[in-house]
Amino acid sequence: MLPVDDPPSPPSPGRRRGRGRPSVIDSGAVAEAAFRLWREKGFADTSWADLAEATGVSARTLLRHFPTKADIAWIGVAHATDRLRDALEKTSAADSLADAIRAGVVSSVSHHPRVQRVNPAWLRLIADEPELVAMAPRAYRPWIDELAAFIGRRVPHAPPAICRALASTYQAAAFAALTEWADSGAIGDSADAVDAMLGWIDIRIPETPTRT
Incomplete structure (x- = not known):
């Protein structure tokens, strides 16, 4: 019913998938940064590179968690x-x-x-x-x-x-x-x-x- 989720519980020590790749991201923080960017730049004009820069999460990781930008909006x-x-x-x-x-x-x-x-x-x-x-x-x-x-x-x-x-x-x-x-x-x-x-x-x- 609301745009972002509550902050996730911190991952247990050692819960990682691959070298340097965290198993979870703070999806709520990603959504908050995305909305701030969309408000400034517009939804359609915001690229995955823009989102990566705004969230501090690589575009590849974002796409692994969110197949489309709309998936961030409805998270x-x-x-x-x-x-x-x-x-x-x-x-x-x-x-x-x-x-x-x-x-x-x-x-x-x-x-x-x-x-x-x-x-x-x-x-x-x-x-x-x-x-x-x-x-x-x-x-x-x-x-x-x-x-x-x-x-x-x-x-x-x-x-x-x-x-x-x-x-x-x-x-x-x-x-x-x-x-x-x-x-x-x-x-x-x-x-x-x-x-x-x-x-x-x-x-x-x-x-x-x-x-x-």
Whole structure:
């Protein structure tokens, strides 16, 4: 749901692949530097050599981790999906479906200062850059699939199309909240903006299966 991932745990001593080649890179730092560069130079006009110079990571290593520049832009979705899954698993059956989803979605938003700092630039970029706009449905699919699967488990008689529609609605609402937060000056925690937005959503579950 957010552009960069939380800082990785430091690698254990000796975890290296090949001479002088680290097994991990700080992908969050790479994304932060990339967004700073894209803001100055433009997404399309930024080369891999430019990214290598800005990040301090060789172009070859960057390409090994990120097949396209767009993969850098959407790197945070996987970590947001992990946070969503963990939060949903902790919800109680006593919670209403709307409350459980709200808690999970809000928890999927990272509180890390790096993410909060970079997020406004990320939102502007993916709204304006055609390549990233086109990639959005595929990038968000794992997050939406995770939430749809949870809804299906909580409401077994709900058709899969309904579960996916609800999950997509929550993704769109969360993104709208983040966009408004960024456009308003990025004041406060972006997760609080998402929480306030989702407070407007409720779910009415039919007692009998719904036909689609």
